[in-house]
Amino acid sequence: MRVLVIGANGKVGKHIVDKLSDYGHEPVPMVRDTDQFPHFEEKGHKPVLGDLEKDFDSAFYNIDAVIFAAGSGPHTGADKTILIDQEGAIKAIERSKYFGIKKFVILSSIAADRPESTPDTIKHYMFAKHRADEHLKQSGLTYTIVRPGILTNNSGTGKVKLQKHVPGFEKIPREDVAETISFLLSESQALNKSFDLVSGEQRIQETLTN
């Protein structure tokens, strides 16, 4: 599939572009600035320009599936949490409906399905992620929601715990998140499902076989 990666320049996004290739897909990295092109071009990809806060319709040309991995990051205010994490996602979902996208995978966060139970310092963020996930569920698009635990920059191990619900806030390397998303993209058992995802004992390719 030709897969638009929204937020490709992020830490997880870059891994996703790499892993999609490993899994036989053609990633189309969407970035905000041509300065971000060389990183992807050097790997043989053809990035497209698109700004979540403006117009990014042209990025959908000839796209089969969308992975939403954008986030405003830890150094911006809650205003950007609304504009990027929540509204950027909702806009991407709406435009995906318009363009007839076959599959939409969203990178959410552990606890985004239970925002009211999270600490006050992150509660607004969890509610914003929750709204985006809920919008996707009700969009009519074929979706998969992946809610990873606390992200680390460690190398991937290829082994995870992928379940409907994992208690607490365990960790997981960004590389393993990216591989799991790339794996789930074309798995029929992941259609219209939501998962928590943390490091574990099961090989990624075997997570749906039990």
Added chain:
Amino acid sequence: MRVLVIGANGKVGKHIVDKLSDYGHEPVPMVRDTDQFPHFEEKGHKPVLGDLEKDFDSAFYNIDAVIFAAGSGPHTGADKTILIDQEGAIKAIERSKYFGIKKFVILSSIAADRPESTPDTIKHYMFAKHRADEHLKQSGLTYTIVRPGILTNNSGTGKVKLQKHVPGFEKIPREDVAETISFLLSESQALNKSFDLVSGEQRIQETLTN
């Protein structure tokens, strides 16, 4: 009707409590702190305790209609915009469904139906208000959405412009907003409709007759 006023201690909320009485309703002011009780008790009302960020189910006892006039105010961050203006409203809508509330009126903001067109400084706020309004529209509740222009503390004139859409950002006294909401509450022509509201030339009671 017995009308739960969420955000009763706010500037518009206090006017709403007064105007509801003028229009023959029984206001039930919901406030966060018993310190806020005397203001309402002195006027013969019976306030109830409820915190939008926690539990406020007990406030719904014997309530017919809900007016949502809460807002995090201009001195808090965008995190509170998410938690109060957006999520507080969504929670109030959901609890109103649960309790079989007959009518839900939300105090929105002019331009909340076109957030993408607003200045960057207020865009996140407009999107949060927009999400709350959209949630109400799709809730199945009988609703009225009122989007006032820039609020002033001037005395009410009793004359407004109430239309589906008013361009720009005109002003309106909070007292006139409160009276318009109180008037619309039991008007069948306002059911499941949304209005912009600014100062104008038409008497409030005649706004739906043209």
